[in-house]
Amino acid sequence: MTKVSVSGLGKAGLPLCAVLAEAGHTVYGVDVSPQVVEKINKGQCPVSGEPGLPEALEKHGGKNIQATTNAKKAAQETDVHIIIVPLFLDENHKPDYKNIDEASEKIGQGLKKGDLVVLETTVPVGTTKGRLKNKLEALSGLKAGQEFHLAYSPERIMTGYSLDRFKRFPKIVGGLDDKSTEKAHKFYSSFCENVSKATDTETAEYTKIIEGVYRDVNIALANELFKTAETLGIDFWEAREAANHKYCEIHEAGLGVGGHCIPVYPHFLIDAVKDAKQKAVLTKTARDINESMAQYFSEKIIGGKQGTPGKCRVAVIGLTYREGVDETHNTPSKKLIQLLKKEGCKVYGVDPLIPSQRIEDEFGVEAYEGEDFNEFDFAVLVNKEEKYLEALNAAENVSVIYCKNQLKK
Ligand SMILES: NC(=O)c1ccc[n+]([C@@H]2O[C@H](COP(=O)([O-])OP(=O)(O)OC[C@H]3O[C@@H](n4cnc5c(N)ncnc54)[C@H](O)[C@@H]3O)[C@@H](O)[C@H]2O)c1
Incomplete structure (x- = not known):
């Protein structure tokens, strides 16, 4: 079983921690909020309206799911690092990368040879291969694709149905290179029933964006x-x-x-x-x-x-x-x-x-x-x-x- 860090313990990150722990992985949940961390370690659920999540946190919180604000230490202690922090738009509708930058900097500081980093936050096409890769390489001194693996896998849950969606929805993974895709595919297959490979990180990123566009246009x-x-x-x-x-x-x-x-x-x-x-x-x-x-x-x-x-x-x-x-x-x-x-x-x-x-x-x-x-x-x-x-x-x-x-x- 794998040691995994999940950065961002909100409506998307927490259900992910729950399914990982349920599959037997050891999870280090990272959040900037000490209140969120404290609740989870007490086995309480900081997110409402998510069937099955309170029970999962009661079972794994503070045990198989260790929450912390110490992101660098969590990265040092784990081999797979998942980022699922929010990305907001500013008043000009431009993405504000602050949360992703902060999370990736901390992971970069603790990154080791052979690790896998996966971004799940929905992002503009090219973010994984550009901004994220550059930050991780600069802070770790390691080369993506050679010394560590990097992939994008869109989070496709819907609030209120999250745990169920993990079981039913195909999980898409697209790596920086074939080895990264393989590694991410193997890892997600350990807790998702249906994992499908995308050609690259950009295709996986685009897949999630167009799901949102489809909904918006139809509404x-x-x-x-x-x-x-x-x-x-x-x-x-x-x-x-x-x-x-x-x-x-x-x-x-x-x-x-x-x-x-x-x-x-x-x-x-x-x-x-x-x-x-x-x-x-x-x-x-x-x-x-x-x-x-x-x-x-x-x-x-x-x-x-x-x-x-x-x-x-x-x-x-x-x-x-x-x-x-x-x-x-x-x-x-x-x-x-x-x-x-x-x-x-x-x-x-x-x-x-x-x-x-x-x-x-x-x-x-x-x-x-x-x-x-x-x-x-x-x-x-x-x-x-x-x-x-x-x-x-x-x-x-x-x-x-x-x-x-x-x-x-
Ligand atoms: N909620 C959904 O239904 C949903 C569905 C699909 C995809 N997503 C994706 O998940 C992302 C996160 O959404 P959410 O609903 O979980 O948000 P949320 O606001 O519920 O939770 C985000 C959490 O991340 C934490 N955080 C912020 N910056 C951080 C950092 N640098 N390091 C660690 N933790 C940090 C916050 O304190 C908060 O607890 C979205 O931006 C979206 O891309 C969400």
Whole structure:
């Protein structure tokens, strides 16, 4: 069995630690957060909404999974090093490599001959072969492909289904050279049922980006069809259900796209080819459509109150980017709230997963914990929060805006 370090113990890294430990590997989990490390070593789970993960951490935390903030030591003590830290975009949609750079510098300091380094974070094409390889070589003094192995393997989990996805989804590995690919393939085959080889690191990187682009473009198509159906006086949801079959899978329309992943990855492609002859025109348009949905829904409210937004009280229900997932990164609800506040509306936030204080801190609005939506002029049901349907149906004075197909009254 192998000694493995996993850098980044979040929603993606922790399920990976769990499946590695379950397969009998010894895992050194590395995180910059002492609180996260402490919890894991006590057998507690710092991530919510992930079936099977609390049980796995109770079993392996502090034993087969040793969490630490000492990344260099973890690298020295292990032979395989996996990086799964987040990569964010800055305000100009450019990737901020800070987390990956920090993690790879520490691994470089502890790297030994024969080790394998695998990047799992979704990155622009060429990151593994360029930026990561250069950092590791500079800090270790070792040559990639000759003295250590380097590969890219996209993380393909989905929050809420992570452990299951490890079993079902093919794990793709692409190495810097054939030996790196072989080594990564052998290692992942020790805990994944279905491992497939990509020709190189770039193909593996591109594979993950285009999965995100596919989702974003299809959601944008659904959003466009939703809006055009409304213009034509047609119920989009009824038509969608009738239209969908094996060869026509129209996605769900909604307020937009959030999280670390889908709104981010298309920018890697758009940016990579911006100066080339073949630009990512459809990908860019899809991004713009999805980003415009908050404006579209805000206009329903502002227009609906006919020039008296200052008196308009709005409850925005569903602040996380998806129901059941405690994640607010890039959540479209935040944009909707900002637009409504700018127009003078008095906005309240409602979400079963987010405590009141966090709603105030993160969204700059008061939390509403009551059940009587008659207090509002509008309620916007963003996510599929069934918990609120009864109260919304009972409220006669409020206009309810359903962003998805949430069992209307
Ligand atoms: N969450 C998903 O559904 C999902 C799905 C597919 C791929 N991914 C990939 O996984 C990446 C990470 O996502 P996540 O959801 O786990 O993020 P997360 O925010 O839940 O967790 C990231 C963790 O990394 C830690 N961290 C940051 N910098 C670090 C460093 N230098 N060294 C060690 N730890 C560091 C943070 O403290 C945090 O605990 C994403 O950027 C994406 O590329 C995520």
